[in-house]
Amino acid sequence: MSCSEDRGDGTDALDTLDDAVAAAAFRRLVRLLRHRHDAANIDLMGLAGFCRNCLGDWIAEAGGIDKETGRAIIHGMPAAEWKARYHVTATPEQLRRMEESMAKNP
Template sequence: MSCSDDQTAGRDTLDELDDAVAAAAFRRLARLLRHRSDAANIDLMGLAGFCRNCLGDWIAEAGDMDKETGRAIVHGMPTAEWKALHHTAATPEQLVRMEESMAKNPSGH
C-alpha cells in the first residue's frame, strides 16, 4: 500500500502507530542525521523537501519551544556550532533543486 493509498482510504496508519515506536524511529533518524554530517541540509532539501532544521522546527512546534532549542536537539549541539563545523555555501544548482523540491511539499510543511 502506498502512502497515497493509505491517505485515500480516509485513515493514516501513522496515527495508529504506537508513540513509543514512533519515538524510537524518530530518535534513530535524528541520530543518523547527526552522524551523516556529509549529507548537507541543502541536499536533503533538494531531494526530500526537508532538512535537519525543518525537523528541529517541527520539534519546536510540537513541544512549544523556540526553534533554536528544537534545532539543537536534532543537531546534537547548538546550531551555530553545527554550522561552523559542517555548513558549506549552497551552489545555485542546489538552490534551484531545493526550490523545486519544496514546491512538491503539502502546504504547512
C-alpha cells in the same frame, strides 16, 4: 497501499502507529543525521524537501519551545556551532533543486 494512503476507513496507518515505535524510529533518524554530516542540509532539501533545521522547527512547534532549542536537539549541539562546523555554501544548482523540491511539499 502506499505509506500515505488511508486504510479504506479514512485513517492513515501513520496515525495508528504506536507512539513509542514512532519515537524510536524518529530517534534513529536523528542519530543517523547527526552521524552523516556529509549529507548537507541543502542536499536533503533538494531531495526530500526537508532538512535537520526543519525537524528542529517541527519539534519546536509541537513542543511549544523556541526554534533554537528544537534545532539543538536535532543537531546535538547549538545550531550556530553545527553550522560553523559543517555548513557548506549552496551552489546555484543545489538552490534550484531545493526550490523545486520545496514546491512539492504540502
